[in-house]
Amino acid sequence: MVSRAAGPDFGGIRAEFELPVRFPESVLDEAARAVAAGPLGDRVDATDLPLVTVDPPGAKDLDQAMLVTRSGDEFVVHYAIADLGAFVPPGGALDREVRRRGQTLYLPDGNVPLHPTVLSEGAASLLPDQVRPAALWTLRCSADGELTSAHVRRALVRSRERLDYETVRAMVDGGTVHPSLAALPALGRLRREHAVARGAVELALPDQEVEPDGRGGWRLTLRPRSEVDAWNAEVSLLTGMAAASMMLSAGVGVLRTLPAAQDGAVRWLRRSAHSLGIEWPRSVDVAELLSGLDPSRPEALALFMDATRLLRGAAYTAFDGAEPELSTHAGLAAEYAHVTAPLRRLVDRYGTEVCLALCADEPVPAWVREALPELPGVMAASDALAGRVERACLDQVEAWVLAERVGQEFDAVVLRAEGASAEVFVPDPPVIAKCANEDPVGDLPDDLPEGGTVRVRLVRADAKARKVTFERVKEASFRE
Incomplete structure (x- = not known):
């Protein structure tokens, strides 16, 4: 493997894509003042909720903290989302800069953050044992996992513990679950069943990742998608679906959308499955077929790659007054909005502000409505850049690792x-x-x-x- 002396960092990629090296002083000053002033707005005290975070090891920009319980015949999810609206004054230097960046970019040797780290890894991050402002969702589901009610409000929360995926998976494999996640396995499995029944397309492709090799260089690893990953994702998806429903009912918001795949794409996938020796009965739809494949099998891996053709054309759709032409995400087979990762993604702050206003029976802030038409373009550009940067980093490490x-x-x-x-x-x-x-x-x-x-x-x-x-x-x- 390549040593750090032979090519240890990703400076060439940063230069090629003209990634920002630092924040302007005016932005840093405004962020520091926001931290010193403390969170804005009235908030309920929810610090008694034993929330926990579940993130990759070493993560500091913690967007979500959760508590999943069972109460009688229903599931109750308390889902706290970092509240950037508490720190970002509309129209200020910080607001303008994050609207320029769009999202956090992740490189193996360090991130290009959406917000200054005094916020994203400090005052706004849901770090353990720290009182933090949050948009606190309360989601109730029936015994069979169907959403029955959703509400979000501004609150103060305190995460009890920072967990990572491997730790939670080890707990589950060992027959124990953290008390704050006691009902997550049951709810997660039910939500996965609903996803398949809806026709959601789930591609169980492992993640190709880059990590230090311990000798000054880099190595490639493959991280299979686990049940815990899927359950955690289902809570986020549940929240995003609830947010989308609120927005559509009120006639204002911004959705994550994906057009339905053309019939020819599905026919092409059927031919591919046949050539791979995968039996696909006519009575079985795409979602059911893919959910039943063993991702460790080479023919399944190939079909998952082919199925990515069904998920092309994702976009953001903003609307205010007029009904959007497209309101669904075909890959999820549902209406959906991004509201659960505001530290890392610009659009989530705006979606959250819409839902907070609707749940408080207040007008959606004018600064949110004014920004809605611009968000799809900003996010499309930042998504494209993020994809190119990620692919360039993987290509770079592949070449380094195989050079000899x-x-x-x-x-x-x-x-x-x-x-x-x-x-x-x-x-x-x-x-x-x-x-x-x-x-x-x-x-x-x-x-x-x-x-x-x-x-x-x-x-x-x-x-x-x-x-x-x-x-x-x-x-x-x-x-x-």
């Missing part, structure tokens, strides 16, 4: 094939890259078998260009 292994052979799974070229996944190290079907002697098939396992040779690992390329080789070449 050109000429070596690996086993690979064909994820997506197009004639004599393909996108392949090499499990060790976990790399996704292009592969050509080079066959100078003419004894290999013309195409690469999607979902199949093939032997490939690394022919390029260019750290400067951030390019990795493989070619298919005869399996006999590594058995002889």
Whole structure:
């Protein structure tokens, strides 16, 4: 693996994408004044709720804290969301800067935060044992997991403990659950069942991640999606659906939308499943099929990659007065709004302010309504930038990790094939890259078998260009 001396940081990517290095002094001064003044607005004292956070290890920008209980025949979710409206004066230097940035960008050697860290990792973050301002959602679900009521209000909260996904998963595997999450497994499973019944498309693709290798460089890891990840996500989705319902009822807000996949895309996916040897009865829809696949199987991994074609065209839809042309997110098979990650995503602050006003039976603030038309464009641009930066970082580390292994052979799974070229996944190290079907002697098939396992040779690992390329080789070449 590459040492830090050979290319340890991602400065080239930061320069290429012109990522901001620091906040302007006027922004930092305004943030410091906001922290010194304390949170704005009247708030209920909810510090008695034993909330906990569940985030990746080491995270400091903690957007959410939860308490999930069962009371009689219903589930009760208390979900506290960091309240940036308590610290960001509308129209000020800080407000203008975060509207320019759009969202936090995550790079392996450090983030480019949406807000100054005095807020995102300090006064606004739901850190343990600290009293913090929050938008506190109370969500009630019936015994079968259906949402029956939702309400949000401004509150003061205090998280009791910072947990991470691995810790919670170990608890569950060991037969215990943190008291504040006692009902999360039951509710999470019910919500997953509802998602499949609605037709939500869930792709159980593992996350390709970058982490320090302990020797001054970087390594690639693969983190499978666990049940705990899914349950945690279901609480966030439940909140976003409740928020969307409020906005649509009031005729004002901003939604996360996705158009339905064209019939041709589903037919194409059926052909792909057939070619992969995956049985797909006509009576089974896409959501049910995907939910029943084993993500550790190569053919399932390939079909999940193919199914990403069904999820193209996501956008933000703002509306005020007129009914939006598109109000649903086809991937979730539901109406949905982003309101649960305001430390990291600009649009969530505005969605939260809309819901707070509606629940308090107050007018939506004028500064929120004035900003709504601009939000879709701002978020589309920042989403695109975030995607390019993430892909560039992964490409960079793939090239670093493989730089000394050109000429070596690996086993690979064909994820997506197009004639004599393909996108392949090499499990060790976990790399996704292009592969050509080079066959100078003419004894290999013309195409690469999607979902199949093939032997490939690394022919390029260019750290400067951030390019990795493989070619298919005869399996006999590594058995002889």
